[in-house]
Amino acid sequence: MDGKQSSPENLILVNRESDGVAFVTINRPKLLNSLTKAMITDLARAIKSLNQDDSVRVIVLSGAGRAFCSGVDLTAAEDVFKGDVKDIEADPVAQMERCKKPIIAAINGFAVTAGFEIALACDIIVAAKGAKFIDTHARFGIFPSWGLSQKLSRIIGANKAREVSLTATPLTAEVGERLGFVNHVVEESELLKKAREVAGAIVKNNQDLVLRYKAVINDGLKVDLGHALTLEKERAHEYYNGMTKDQFKKMQEFIAGRSSKKPSSKL
Numbered sequence: 001m002d003g004k005q006s007s008p009e010n011l012i013l014v015n016r017e018s019d020g021v022a023f024v025t026i027n028r029p030k031l032l033n034s035l036t037k038a039m040i041t042d043l044a045r046a047i048k049s050l051n052q053d054d055s056v057r058v059i060v061l062s063g064a065g066r067a068f069c070s071g072v073d074l075t076a077a078e079d080v081f082k083g084d085v086k087d088i089e090a091d092p093v094a095q096m097e098r099c100k101k102p103i104i105a106a107i108n109g110f111a112v113t114a115g116f117e118i119a120l121a122c123d124i125i126v127a128a129k130g131a132k133f134i135d136t137h138a139r140f141g142i143f144p145s146w147g148l149s150q151k152l153s154r155i156i157g158a159n160k161a162r163e164v165s166l167t168a169t170p171l172t173a174e175v176g177e178r179l180g181f182v183n184h185v186v187e188e189s190e191l192l193k194k195a196r197e198v199a200g201a202i203v204k205n206n207q208d209l210v211l212r213y214k215a216v217i218n219d220g221l222k223v224d225l226g227h228a229l230t231l232e233k234e235r236a237h238e239y240y241n242g243m244t245k246d247q248f249k250k251m252q253e254f255i256a257g258r259s260s261k262k263p264s265s266k267l
Contacts, residue, residue, distance in 0.1 A: 021203065156181050
């Protein structure tokens with residue numbers, strides 16, 4: 001791996017690879033990657049930095065060891081929860097939602113509460129067989145502030161989301177895939193390989209369009225369908241108005257070249 005960065009205790013690792021894929025690893029495996037306040041801030045800063053780095057095209061987020069992330073370290077609960085929940089700079093989920101680049105989650109073991117919310121902030125989820133997503137907010141008397149109460153119901157349906165959150169029952173990777181929440185379920189040994197494969201397929205495409213496409217999907221999800229369709233029309237108009245004759249010519253040449261070749265890869 002080319003460029004490596006890490007926090008002083010190496011609890012959030014960032015590896016930039018030469019092909020434009022960056023790997024972010026939550027690295028506190030002995031404590032199942034539970035998050036301290038410093039780790040939360042470091043993760044937010046890492047995502048912000050990668051978003052601003054033009055050499056990075058896709059981000060893969062994973063956890064070291066037996067879990068993706070077991071949530072906030074509750075020995076530091078007051079320090080975390082009494083902090084400013086509106087502080088965008090120290091909020092990893094806020095930074096992920098502002099990130100222009102696609103973010104792929106590679107989930108092994110458990111993604112619990114805050115870890116579940118971080119997974120929900122990703123654009124694509126690859127999970128290991130047997131991985132579990134668990135919302136323990138109601139069990140421990142913690143109020144959600146990273147989006148779980150709103151996002152999960154929109155992805156898996158309100159009834160299932162209410163059951164997952166109000167009973168603190170695990171949502172398995174396999175059920176998550178069936179409900180459209182998880183994109184791929186693979187053997188744990190294949191987890192990062194599959195995430196890299198999806199990332200590689202994204203990297204091969206027109207990067208300006210990838211960024212615009214992610215934005216129009218995610219922005220459209222925040223409004224009703226009528227406004228979302230208007231949003232698409234407006235952005236399409238803006239995009240094509242900005243294209244030169246030379247750009248249209250290059251597009252046509254590219255399409256002509258592609259049509260003479262067989263499809264190169266499948267997910």
